[in-house]
Amino acid sequence: MTSPNLDKLNIVPFVSVDNMMKLVLTIGVETMIKGIADQIESDFKRWELFDKTPRIASHSKEGVIELMPTSDGEVYGFKYVNGHPKNTKEGLQTVTAFGLLADVDSGYPVLLTEMTILTALRTAAMSAVAAKYLAPKDSKTMAMIGNGAQCEFQALAFKHILGIETVRLFDIDPVATDKAILNLKDSGLNVIRTTSHEECVSGADIITTCTADKQCATILTDNMVGSGQHINAIGGDCPGKTELHKDILLRSDIFVEFPPQTRVEGEIQQLDADHEVTELWQVITGEKEGRTSDQQITLFDSVGFAIEDFSALKYLYQAIKDTEFYDDLDMIADPDEPRDLFGMVQRAKANL
Numbered sequence: 001m002t003s004p005n006l007d008k009l010n011i012v013p014f015v016s017v018d019n020m021m022k023l024v025l026t027i028g029v030e031t032m033i034k035g036i037a038d039q040i041e042s043d044f045k046r047w048e049l050f051d052k053t054p055r056i057a058s059h060s061k062e063g064v065i066e067l068m069p070t071s072d073g074e075v076y077g078f079k080y081v082n083g084h085p086k087n088t089k090e091g092l093q094t095v096t097a098f099g100l101l102a103d104v105d106s107g108y109p110v111l112l113t114e115m116t117i118l119t120a121l122r123t124a125a126m127s128a129v130a131a132k133y134l135a136p137k138d139s140k141t142m143a144m145i146g147n148g149a150q151c152e153f154q155a156l157a158f159k160h161i162l163g164i165e166t167v168r169l170f171d172i173d174p175v176a177t178d179k180a181i182l183n184l185k186d187s188g189l190n191v192i193r194t195t196s197h198e199e200c201v202s203g204a205d206i207i208t209t210c211t212a213d214k215q216c217a218t219i220l221t222d223n224m225v226g227s228g229q230h231i232n233a234i235g236g237d238c239p240g241k242t243e244l245h246k247d248i249l250l251r252s253d254i255f256v257e258f259p260p261q262t263r264v265e266g267e268i269q270q271l272d273a274d275h276e277v278t279e280l281w282q283v284i285t286g287e288k289e290g291r292t293s294d295q296q297i298t299l300f301d302s303v304g305f306a307i308e309d310f311s312a313l314k315y316l317y318q319a320i321k322d323t324e325f326y327d328d329l330d331m332i333a334d335p336d337e338p339r340d341l342f343g344m345v346q347r348a349k350a351n352l
Ligand SMILES: NC(=O)c1ccc[n+]([C@@H]2O[C@H](COP(=O)([O-])OP(=O)(O)OC[C@H]3O[C@@H](n4cnc5c(N)ncnc54)[C@H](O)[C@@H]3O)[C@@H](O)[C@H]2O)c1
Pocket: 083, 085, 088, 094, 095, 119, 123, 145, 146, 147, 148, 149, 150, 151, 170, 171, 172, 173, 176, 210, 211, 212, 213, 217, 219, 233, 234, 235, 236, 237, 302, 303, 304, 305
């Protein structure tokens, strides 16, 4: 591998899937999730500095393709991400992603990367950050409904950051649960297979719903949620795609990322447009309260917001420095004489 230089602006460091996997294995899944979680917390404390816009979604019959941009004035980032619940039946991923960081001053990209794996890490990190402020103190057991691609990342994030000792798994497809049990066998978690949604949530301090269905589903009904539980609702993240019965929302204190996006995409699309919600960044800065009582049901209505991806990209940019886990990508046309783009193309004839 050539000696890559992160400061050479015409050459963009590119993190392939292969290199991302090597980086994750070298750093460790739990350490990497914690690093991203710390970056998310620190960026949420600077929330007001960021450009914020609901993600730009292109919906189709089977799914959605979204662009998620943001900037803190110095660095700009965006993620391309899809959501296609029918994909796994065709041997494809429900969610795939890639993303980019750029220098705001010059507009030159400084990082291009796969983000399918990075999204799973950042979503787990975000869930754990929210739960740190909202879940019951000393939570030990998490129910995990939906045992697909995100499942193990969530389980490990909650073990490492919250101190969860037991995960109770359920999926309508037992093959998904088999896979999760196998993947978590050496995790140090006590992993329990359950046979229904009801059995899964029984006795759990935290309930994570992480299913994929292109419709308003009812993964949890009101009778399944007891006082004091924290719900980490991840799978309801598109118009017409929710997981919780409306009555649960009416009994919960609801925490969200960015209300203009969550009101369209999250569980709260089922509620009136002025229903009271708390922005998580204000809990993190101490401006608003998170959990205030043992009886309270707290709900993190997660949809995934651009600043979380920005944080993951920033973490990655630092993490690859002094490693071999990226390639130099000849991505930006950068003639010696900036206005002689045409001449640069003509001179390339010599190399044909
Ligand atoms: N909030 C966020 O930031 C965020 C980030 C990434 C993904 N997501 C969403 O999280 C969800 C899960 O993503 P994934 O990549 O793990 O998807 P996946 O397709 O790999 O897994 C989803 C699992 O849910 C199961 N399932 C479907 N309906 C169910 C039901 N009624 N009860 C129990 N299990 C059921 C499926 O069998 C499958 O195993 C998706 O909806 C995705 O859009 C949200």
